[in-house]
Amino acid sequence: MINEELQAYLAGKFSNAEVKPGKQYLEILVQAADLHETAVQLKGVPELSFDYLICLTGVDYPESMQIVYHLESVKHRHMVVLKVNTADRVDPKVDTVSDVWQTAKYHEREVYDLLGVKFNHHTDLRRLFLDDDYGFPLRKDFKDEVRIVER
Numbered sequence: 839m840i841n842e843e844l845q846a847y848l849a850g851k852f853s854n855a856e857v858k859p860g861k862q863y864l865e866i867l868v869q870a871a872d873l874h875e876t877a878v879q880l881k882g883v884p885e886l887s888f889d890y891l892i893c894l895t896g897v898d899y900p901e902s903m904q905i906v907y908h909l910e911s912v913k914h915r916h917m918v919v920l921k922v923n924t925a926d927r928v929d930p931k932v933d934t935v936s937d938v939w940q941t942a943k944y945h946e947r948e949v950y951d952l953l954g955v956k957f958n959h960h961t962d963l964r965r966l967f968l969d970d971d972y973g974f975p976l977r978k979d980f981k982d983e984v985r986i987v988e989r
Contacts (some may be wrong), residue, residue, distance in 0.1 A: 841849075841859065844916055845857055850888050851883070865918070866920050868874065868920065868922050873922045873932055873933050874933040877920070878939045881939065887913045889939075892910055893907075902924045902930065903923070904923050904924075905921070905955065930954065952968075
């Protein structure tokens with residue numbers, strides 16, 4: 839499918855989502871409650887077949903955290919960017935997609951380690967790089983006690 843066809847298909851399939859062209863790829867913004875079901879359908883529907891999670895990252899915004907998933911269909915050679923915002927940034931939570939794409943397991947651990955986003959139902963959510971009491975250094979309000987990093 840070309841991007842226009844893919845956009846029309848996604849808009850029809852995910853009526854609760856905002857589907858729009860991005861700078862490079864189509865973007866799908868979903869509600870946190872719809873994230874897991876959307877991920878299952880993006881991978882499982884034969885016309886879409888997004889079987890490859892390229893990367894998963896987090897973004898710190900003033901009101902919430904946003905989790906960004908870059909997905910590719912190896913079979914159909916098309917790509918999308920799936921985005922979801924947390925309800926707040928004080929205690930950010932979204933559902934895991936590690937049961938949909940196995941590679942999400944460590945990407946989610948990295949986002950948890952550096953931004954503090956908790957992934958509900960993750961089988962092994964623990965810090966990947968830092969000590970448990972260190973804080974979350976990619977948050978805009980992070981203050982390093984040694985003053986190595988200050989934002």
